Amino acid sequence: MKDPEKLALRSEAYTDFLFGMSAPVIQTEYEVLHLMRQCATQFGFNHFMIARMPFGEQQRFSERLVLSSWPAELVRQYDAAGLFHSSALVERLRQTKLPISGEAALLFGEGIAMVQPGMNRIFSITLHTTYGEPFIVTLFGTRCELERQQAADLCLALLQVFETLERTFDAGISVRDRLSAREIECLRWAAAGKSSDEIATILGISVYTVSSYFKTATKKLDSVNRMQAIARAMRLKII
Numbered sequence: 481m482k483d484p485e486k487l488a489l490r491s492e493a494y495t496d497f498l499f500g501m502s503a504p505v506i507q508t509e510y511e512v513l514h515l516m517r518q519c520a521t522q523f524g525f526n527h528f529m530i531a532r533m534p535f536g537e538q539q540r541f542s543e544r545l546v547l548s549s550w551p552a553e554l555v556r557q558y559d560a561a562g563l564f565h566s567s568a569l570v571e572r573l574r575q576t577k578l579p580i581s582g583e584a585a586l587l588f589g590e591g592i593a594m595v596q597p598g599m600n601r602i603f604s605i606t607l608h609t610t611y612g613e614p615f616i617v618t619l620f621g622t623r624c625e626l627e628r629q630q631a632a633d634l635c636l637a638l639l640q641v642f643e644t645l646e647r648t649f650d651a652g653i654s655v656r657d658r659l660s661a662r663e664i665e666c667l668r669w670a671a672a673g674k675s676s677d678e679i680a681t682i683l684g685i686s687v688y689t690v691s692s693y694f695k696t697a698t699k700k701l702d703s704v705n706r707m708q709a710i711a712r713a714m715r716l717k718i719i
Contacts, residue, residue: 508702509712512645513547519641520549523634525621526598530645533574533606533614534565546615546715547645550596557594563587569604573616579605579635581625587618598622605635607642609649617642649716659718663697666690668719671710 520528529548531541541564542555550558564570569586580586581603584595603626604618617638626634659667662683669679676694680687694706703709713719 509547509645509648510702512641512648513549515644516547516641517549519637520619520621522637523619523626523630524623525603525619527596527620528618529620530615530617530642531564533616534570540564542711543714545711554594554596558588561594563589569602569618570616573604573606577606579603579631581631584620603631603634605638607639609646615642658700659697659713660693663693663700664713664718666693667697667710667713670694670706671714671719 516528516530520526527549529550530546531548532544532546534541534544540562541559544564545555548555558564564587567587567589569580572580572586582601584600584602587602587604588595599620600622601624602618602620604616606614607617608614619634662685665683666679669682674682676687676690680690683690694709697713698704698706698709701709701712703712710719
């Protein structure tokens with residue numbers, strides 16, 4: 481029989497957490513990232529990722545990734561390995577609306593050597609935007625499978641975090657309106673692998689002007705650097 485006092489304490493902490501995540505002050509992806517870290521910690525996990533469900537073999541993991549606490553090197557290795565779209569986890573999530581728990585090998589497959597300490601087990605679920613676009617939300621840790629009530633609580637928490645994240649997508653519509661045509665051109669060429677010098681030559685402007693466009697675009701996209709700005713612009717379908 482479970483201790484009623486422990487259940488009450490868990491329920492109170494969980495209620496406080498849910499109240500905090502519904503706060504209207506959460507408006508940016510960075511704030512959602514912090515919220516997702518809190519959610520993972522609240523339920524005993526170490527890392528997480530949120531990615532768009534892949535369709536087709538040509539879509540790279542980095543292009544589908546929305547939020548993640550993965551080490552940058554792991555993202556690079558997993559992206560280069562091209563394992564995401566064909567992973568057992570993705571295939572299973574396409575066939576169910578229920579969460580999936582298991583070994584990290586479901587996601588990493590033969591690339592299991594890439595798994596970082598504290599990432600050997602996963603809890604994953606597919607969540608959909610208001611318009612039906614599917615996203616994969618996955619937590620990584622070492623804990624054993626969750627009890628039924630814990631899993632239900634976690635699913636609700638992830639749903640609320642995801643709803644908060646979707647609000648930042650809607651905010652991106654106004655970002656598209658604020659970006660100038662030149663800023664979008666610079667981001668588009670950078671996403672295609674062009675350097676600032678090459679972009680300057682292509683557009684017939686100075687490297688200084690290209691850097692200026694990147695600086696203002698990065699600020700408008702609420703990003704910390706050029707790469708993050710490009711990634712956000714791609715997610716918002718601006719480029």
